[in-house]
Amino acid sequence: MTSRQRYAALALVVVAVIGAIALIEIVVSPPDPTVGVGLPGADQAQTPAPAAETPAPPLAVAAATVAATPRTPATSTPSPAPVASAPATSAPTAATSSPTVATSAPAPVTSAPTPDPTPQVVVGQLPELPVIGTAPEFAGITAWLNSEVLTMDGLRGRPVLIDFWTFGCINCVRTLPHVRAWHDAYAPHGLVIVGVHTPEFRHEYEEANVRESLPSRGVIWPVAMDNGYKTWRAYNNRFWPHKFLIDQEGQIRYHRIGEGAYQETEKAIRALLAEGGTELSHIPLSSASIPHKVTPSPSTGPRSLFAGSGFAFGSYLGNPVGTPEDGARVFTDNVEHNAERLYLDGRWHWVPNAALALPQAEQTARVSVPFHAQNVSASFGTSGDGPVRVVVTVDGEPIPTDRQGGDVQTGPDGQTHLLVDQFRLYDILRNGAESVGELQFTIAEPGLAIYAISLT
Structure with a gap:
């Protein structure tokens, strides 16, 4: 064997050894648990969102279909006519270029028990919420109910949940027990909920009718009457109900169109409170314990x-x-x-x-x-x-x-x-x-x- 042949044989041996090492590494390396995992929590499995649901420019929210079809304004109002019901797809959430981890089951508690008689609650990893855009100021509000006049500037330092709704909308009404549960659980820790009441029908423009509707629906948080659709337009909104979650710096971090994804939304609330240093380990997910939930028809949906x-x-x-x-x-x-x-x-x-x-x-x-x-x-x-x-x-x-x-x-x-x-x-x-x-x-x-x- 010539020296050239010996060098060639040695090179082949080296290549074979490197390939074997790489193969061993591939076999023993576990798969990345975050691949393909979206924002919803373990109990809120969602159909993957359409490819069109990409991060939009600030406040240019995509009009995606949702599990319970939200209502859009009639042609007699300043906004577009309602869309037809659509099959359930994932809720439009604040998208991010790298997927957020949602654990398949609550992580085990590894810390030793503390003397605190209130047990620690494990809700899974909280989502990472990207900045979508700066929240517009309330505009054209004709009356404030359950509250004095509020401004976004005055709410800096506290997370804010803005809920576009109207009291005659069945889709809106069905979300209110969950909103009430969030208010009761997190308002003491800094969360501010503002219901922006943008009317759909003639009777919903009257302050007395809106005020009268609040107690029976359990609405005790501030309600802003947006009769002229000015705040609605400022948020480029098209749907009832539509929720926007705004952080302590006045930035929109999450939004949800329509019904459903209640634990997903609650985890987003907890994530913003945690960013501000609020300790919530003793508070369970409130939406998991709400009685009298409405179960939609499995064949057709609401x-x-x-x-x-x-x-x-x-x-x-x-x-x-x-x-x-x-x-x-x-x-x-x-x-x-x-x-x-x-x-x-x-x-x-x-x-x-x-x-x-x-x-x-x-x-x-x-x-x-x-x-x-x-x-x-x-x-x-x-x-x-x-x-x-x-x-x-x-x-x-x-x-x-x-x-x-x-x-x-x-x-x-x-x-x-x-x-x-x-x-x-x-x-x-x-x-x-x-x-x-x-x-x-x-x-x-x-x-x-x-x-x-x-x-x-």
Whole structure:
């Protein structure tokens, strides 16, 4: 063997040894547990977000679909018309270029027990929240409820949760028990919650109606009435509900559109409080213990059917538009009924954000609602001073007692009915399990205003 051949053989041996060492390292090295893990916590597994959900410029929030479809303004308001329901996807959260670790299970407590009688609570690793942009100042607020006038500048040094909502929105109302739990748990530690009430329907513009709605919904935090949509526009908002979490320096660090991801949002709150040095190890995740959670229909999810002509050009109406008559329209319901539609019959005043019943003499006005849901509620109001009696049936019969919502009454004649005396959300049907059927509302006197029917 020549010297050249010996050198070549030696080189091959060296290459083989290096390759073997590299292979051993690959085999014994554990996989990176952070790869592919997003912001949601262990109990909030989410479908991966679409590729379009990339970090947006400050306050240019992407309009992504969410688990419970949020509501967008009607065409009669200064904002776009509502979007249709969409399948569940991940909530739009503050994205970051490197994924945030979300542990698959709570980490074990390794520290020795302390004399403190309050046990330490382990909630998993808190998320890292990037800066999205500077929070705009409150603008155009017509009234402050539950509070004196607040400013973002005056709230510096405290984390702030801004919640865009309106009291007649079922999607908003279902989030309020969680918001109340966050207030009770974290307000003593510095969190400030501000509900920015941006109205959707006419009655929601009136301060007295908003003020009256707060106690029954457990809203004890400051509420800013944004009747002119100025704060709404400052945040480039399009949805009810929409939450923004702002840090002690006035920077937006997280946002959430729609319902759901409650523990994810709470962990973001805890992360900002921890940044300020607040010790929270003794406080459990409040959203894990809230009773009476609403379970959406697994087949269809929560959705709302809007009665007004301005919502998607009246596309929620299942029968032809009625013929004009003395400032109203006379509708005829003589078509086959399909789910996800409203069917009007009789004389109605059909306006952009509502349908107003105008029966005459011995005539009645009716609205039929085929449903595939566990629960049905409705945003009703009146156009007059007194209450309006509305007879309600399910599949042509009075609603059985075990399926009646909290606002349904049974009269001496056996009929089930509602007494609508103000604009609010009325609890009508509780099936207990997913069910298919048809509700019918019959109105014998003028004055009922139907805004939306909500199915969950």
